[in-house]
Amino acid sequence: MSQKYNDLAQKIVSLVGGKENINTVYHCQTRLRFKLKDESKANQDALNNMDSVAKCLISGGVFQVVIGTHVKDVFEEVEKIVGPLENKEQDQSEKKGILSVIIDFISGTFQPIIPALSGAGMVKAVLAILITFKIISTESQTYYILNFFADAVFYFLPMMLAYSEAQKLRCNPILAASVAGIMMHPNWNALVSAGKAVKLFEVIPFTLTTYTSTVIPVILVVLVQSYIEKYLEKWIPQAVKLVFVPMLTFLIMGPLALAVLGPIGSVLGGYLATFFKFLSTTAAWAPAVLIGGFLPIMVMFGLHNGVAPLGVMQMGELGYDSIFGPGCVCSNIAQATASSVVALRTKDKKMKQLATSGSITAYMGITEPTLYGVNLPKKYPLIASMIGGAAGGLYAGLTHTHRFATGSSGLPAVFLYIGNDTMTYFYNILIALVISFVVTAIVTYVLSLKFENQEVQTIEKVHVNKGEILSPIQGKLYPLSDAKDEAFASETLGKGALIQPSNGKVYAPFDGTIVTLFPTKHAIGIVSDDGIEMLIHFGIDTVNLNGQHFTAFIEQGMKVKQGDLLLEADIEKIKAAGYETQVPVIITNSFNYQNIELSSKEDVSYQDVILKVKGEK
Known part of the structure; x- marks a missing residue:
């Protein structure tokens, strides 16, 4: 299936310095992400000049090659060339700023679980549509079954986060998921429901807190577990590691999770929930305007990876997301619209083709191809999309619009705003998107009257003799x-x-x-x-x-x-x-x-x- 991308993969690997310069490589929805030993060995200009590469950039200590929605096929070919890289140690001489470290950690933890969250979110959306149009009722078995299809991802979210975080921290992901399982075990939930004091060995008190669907507690637990596990790996003899490292990990982390780290995380989550409620009542407009206006800039610098999880956390705490989702979808529709206007206005055939295809994927929620291939190089569509995204975000924020599940932030995402037995949020997000569309289209067209006419198009230069x-x-x-x-x-x-x-x-x-x-x-x-x-x-x-x-x-x-x-x-x-x-x-x-x-x-x-x-x- 991916064989046709073999040549492209070969060129990319060569231009990032060869497989010996690669510590790790993985991919998200649109880009290959490399951790390189020496970034100076990569030929960024040559990569940017490749027709099959939309953009090459370095953000958060990650060398990123933007490919498009077919990145998975390209990654498969890259993986064949470079081989397994999981055990390669990162160059210790690499130094990052604290912000880069935090964003890299958050991105590495949340990115792998996005497909599951998106899939569950869309199931929730389908369920909401079926109920709205009275195809099924909330009392039916069909509703009951489809509902736990979607809820399973959110219910077991701590286990998935534990697994992905452990991969990021280079500790055992199965042990991490198992410790998260301890925190979510039905017997523990039964003790919490009973409400009676719980003590281990009649000495160590456990705080009665439920951890299903939570985020912060398990992140703290796995963070501490990574150090304890590595310490055990270092000091326990090789002959008995297989037995004693897992056993001691459970015996140490179980009490720590239920007695100390989990309760601390739960308190922090409570503060976070209070902050979210404060935003919702006092400055509801702010997050949607900032995300709607500045998301393209955040994407360029990788900052969106540090902001997007706030929506997941808010959903875990309050059951909805008003921090990231509304502004994100307004921004994406604005970028798609700006690219569409460029496709209509430009006389450059290659740009017209790129803008047309890029706008289609952007309307579906994938904006990198149009951001790096059209809006950023031309600049004026980027400015127009930021204005349009902020305008739509302002309406969404002022109307307290929020989504009830995570998923794609394109046109299909509007169904995520059906919930709480009301269509109000659905109608409001549609209005917000219309505002983003109209404002962006008008501003892009007006700016194009100047900038498209100033743009110099070229044909292939040929050699001629003097005279x-x-x-x-x-x-x-x-x-x-x-x-x-x-x-x-x-x-x-x-x-x-x-x-x-x-x-x-x-x-x-x-x-x-x-x-x-x-x-x-x-x-x-x-x-x-x-x-x-x-x-x-x-x-x-x-x-x-x-x-x-x-x-x-x-x-x-x-x-x-x-x-x-x-x-x-x-x-x-x-x-x-x-x-x-x-x-x-x-x-x-x-x-x-x-x-x-x-x-x-x-x-x-x-x-x-x-x-x-x-x-x-």
């Missing part, structure tokens, strides 16, 4: 004497060529400077770096159109390279207006040269030489 001039336009080549204008035909303005264009795009025939751009945009004066002065005049008497049907991509005084797009004319509309579309191409300083030869070719394209200038006087 050779390429055709600035595609079409049929004629002597200048065939021009339907006496001033051009008589060579009064200088020697040159005449082209009957087959399309309206005019490209720079050489490296040079734009010295004249007529206000009517029908004519361009350009001087080559070698001193050749050229006039490109699109059409005969087209000055009378006053700029209609012409789009200029350059400004007077601008430096251009051979192959840069200078001008685009709508040939059909010019003809319909009654004007001739012949294009005289004139060397206005012809008197400086001994001879100017016209090519004998009839059909010319942008890579063809049409004039040769010889012998400066």
Whole structure:
């Protein structure tokens, strides 16, 4: 299935410094994540220039290669090349800031369980739809069964977190999940329900707290367990490790979890819940506005990995998420909309294709391809999406909109807002998304009127000898004497060529400077770096159109390279207006040269030489 990505995987591994430079590699929904021994050995520029790579960046100590939604297939090929890496030790000389360490830890702990949370969330959404449309009732067995299908993930969340955190901390994930199982055992829950004091050996008191669906307690427990387990591994003889390390881990961590660490985590979780409630009542608008507006920036720097788990924690404490979900979905829809407008406005075919495909995946909740491939490089769509995302987030925050399950933050996510026997939150998130869509579309379009017209498009640069001039336009080549204008035909303005264009795009025939751009945009004066002065005049008497049907991509005084797009004319509309579309191409300083030869070719394209200038006087 992934074999077709073998070449891409080979190139990526080579450009990150080879498999010997890789400590670990894993993937998320859109990107390969490398821990490298020496980041300086990776060729970031070469990776960024690959067509199959949307972006390459370093964030939180992780070397990230953004691939797209097919990243899993690429990862399978990378894994075949580099082999198993789980036991490779990270380069101890690598130093990270405290923020990078925290984000890396949170990301590494929560990222692996996102698919399970998303799947359970969507099951919850389907269940909510079935109930809303009265297809099933809450009293039916079908509801009962589907409900525990989804609840299982949240109920056993501590065990999944323990497993993924242990992998991150390089301790035994099975032992960690087993200790979490101790905290969730039905017998312990029965003791908690009974409400009677519990003491181990009649001495060590256990605080009566339920740990199902919680987050912070198990994170603290596994953090301490990682140190204890490594200590036991170091001092217990190899011959008896298999038996005594697990046994002592359970005997030590069980009491610690139920007597000390779990209760501490529960108290911290209570404080966190109080903070969430404070936000919900006092500053409900703030999280959704900040996430809606600044999520693209957070993604670029990896900060979203430290913020997104707050939504999971809030859901564990209060049963809903208003911290991350609403702002995130508004931001994603805004980015998708900005990319869609770019697809409509840009004249670059490659960018149009990238923006179209990127917007589709962004509407489904995966924004990296459009963020790194379209919005960030162009800048103005990114600004527009941040404004639109913040606007939608503001409405969501002011209306206290929240979701009842985690899942994809694209259009399908709207069903996660059905819950509590009401459709209010569902309607509000739809309104918030419409606001994000409309505001983003308007701002992107307005900005595109300036920035798309300033954007210089190019064709492939070709090598020419000194004095050779390429055709600035595609079409049929004629002597200048065939021009339907006496001033051009008589060579009064200088020697040159005449082209009957087959399309309206005019490209720079050489490296040079734009010295004249007529206000009517029908004519361009350009001087080559070698001193050749050229006039490109699109059409005969087209000055009378006053700029209609012409789009200029350059400004007077601008430096251009051979192959840069200078001008685009709508040939059909010019003809319909009654004007001739012949294009005289004139060397206005012809008197400086001994001879100017016209090519004998009839059909010319942008890579063809049409004039040769010889012998400066």
